[in-house]
Amino acid sequence: MNLHHLKVFLAVAEAGSISAGAQRLHISQPAVTREIRDLEASLGLALFDRHPRGVRPTEGGQRLLQFAERIFALEQAAERDLRDYANLSHGELYLGASATLGAYLLPPLLNRFRRLHPQVFVDLRVSNTHEVTQQLDDGSIALGFVEGPFAQDDYACHRLARDRLLPVVGPAHPLAGRRGLHGRDLQEHDLYLREPGSGARASIEQAYREHGLRAEARMAIGGTEALKRLIAGGHGIAWLSQLVVEDELADGRLVRLDVRDLQIERDLHMLWRRDAQLSPAPAAFLELLTGNIKTF
Template identity: 45%
Template sequence: MNLHHLAIFHAIAETGSISAAALRVHVSQPALSRELKVFEARLGVVLFERQSRGMRMTEPGKVLHTYSTRLFAVADSAQAAMRDFADARAGQLSIGASNTIGTYVLPRYIAEFRKAFPQVGISLFVGNTEQVAQGVADLRFSVGFIEGPIRVEGVTTKAFSRDELIPVVGAEHPLATRKRAAPTDINGLPLLMREPGSGTRELIADLLQALGVQTGSIVEFGNTEALKQAAIHGGGIAWLPTISVTRDLEEGTLVRLPVKALALQRPLSIIRREGAWQAPAMEAFLEMVR
C-alpha cells in the first residue's frame, strides 16, 4: 500500500474535507482529488461519499481509518522517540568503569543524572582496566572510565581528573607506628594487590621495580573494598585510592606509610571507541562528570 496515498486518505478522514486536507498535506485540491481517485481505484473500493458539505467515509473507509490511525500514531511516537534521543531525554547508557571510579566516583553522578533524565536507562559494569577497555573496543560499553594504562587498540583516552594511590597498613602492622621509613623498609613484606589485568597493579609493580623494592608474598583481590578490609585486619601493605580510605585514616583503622616515594599520582580517564557514534544522552552524562 502506498503510504503517500494513505496519508492523503488519513488527512481527508481526519479533516472531513478536501480543502482542509489539502492544506494539511501541502498539496493542491485538484491534485489531492486525483490522488484519492487513484488510491480508490488501486484498492477497488470507494472510501468516501462526496457530499455538498464535505466528505463522508464509507464502511471500507471507516475500516481503513482505524488502521491509518494506528499507523500514523506509531509514526508520531517514533518521531517523538527520535527527538528524545536528539535532546538526551531517552536511550540506554552502557558504561564500563574500573574499580575505584565505578565504586566511589560514578554512583553519585548516575544518581544526579537520573534526576535530570529519568527516562534514560543506565547499566554500569565494574571491573578492572583491561576488562573495561576491551569492552569499549568491542562496543559492549558506549564509554569507559579507567584508572590505569591500557593496552587495547582502537580506543581513545582523555583524562578528566587525577587520583592518588597511597600505601596503607592496619593499625596493628609493625610499620604503623613508624614516623619515617624508606622504600626498602618494605622489602619482603606481604603485599595486598589487585588481580592481574588491573591498571592499579601495573602502576604499583612499575613503581616498586623503579625503587628497587624486593616484593614479598602477594595476596590478590578482585575489588578495592576487599583489599581495604584485608589491610585493616593486618593482611599486609595495600595501595588504596585516597577517596576510599579518608574515613579509615581519620578513625585510625588504617595508617598511611610515611614514604612519599611509594605514593602514586594517576590520571582518571574516559575511553571511547574510535569513530563510534555517541548518543546525546551519553554526551550529557560525560559533561556532568567532567
C-alpha cells in the same frame, strides 16, 4: 502504496471531501485528486464513493482507513518519544567503572545527574579496567571509567583527575611508624594486590619494574573494601588510592608508610568508543562531568 499517498487518503477521509483534504494538506485540489487516483490504481480498488457533498470511504476504504489511522498514530507517538528522548524526559544511561571510580568518585555525580534528569534510568556496573573496556567493546555500556592503562587508539577519552596510590599497612605492621623507608625495604614484606585486570594492580606492577623491584602478590583480592580489611587486620602491604583510605588513615585503622623513593600516580579516565555516537543521556553525563571534576 507509499506513506504520502496514505497521508493524502487519510486527510480526505477525515475531512470528508477532496477540497477540504487539500486545504488540510496545503496542496491543490487537482494534486489531491491525482494522488487518490494513483493510490486506487496501485491497489486495484475504489477507496471513495462520490456524492454531492463530498466523498465517503467505500468498504475497502474503511478497511484502509483503520490501518492509516494506526500507522500515523504510531508516527506521532514515535515523534513524541524521540523528542522526549532527546530532551532527556526518559532514556537510559549505562556506565561501567573500575572499583575506585565506581565506589568513590561517581556516586555524588550520579546523584547530581539524577536531580537534573530524574526520568533517566541509570545502570552502573563496577568491576575493573579490563572488564570495563570489554563492556565498551561489546556495546553494553556507553561510558567507561578506568584507573589503569587502556588501548588509546580504540577509545575517545577525557582525563578526569590525577590520583595517587599510597602504601598502607595495619597499625600492627612492623613498618608502621618507621620513617625514611625506601622501596627495597618493602620487598621483605607481603604485598597484597587487586586481581589481574585491575588498573591499580597494573600501575603498581609498572612502578615496581621501573624501580627494579618485584611486585609479587602474596594475596590477590577482588575488591578494595576486602583488601582494606585484610590489611588493617594483618601484616600485608597494599597500595591504595588516596580516595579510598581517607577515613581509615584519619582514625588510625590504617597507617601510611613513609616511602621516600617510590611514588605511584595514575590518571583516571572516562572512555567511550571512537566509532560510537553518544545518545542524549551519555552525552549529558559527559557534559556534566567535564565541568565538575577536579584534580585530587
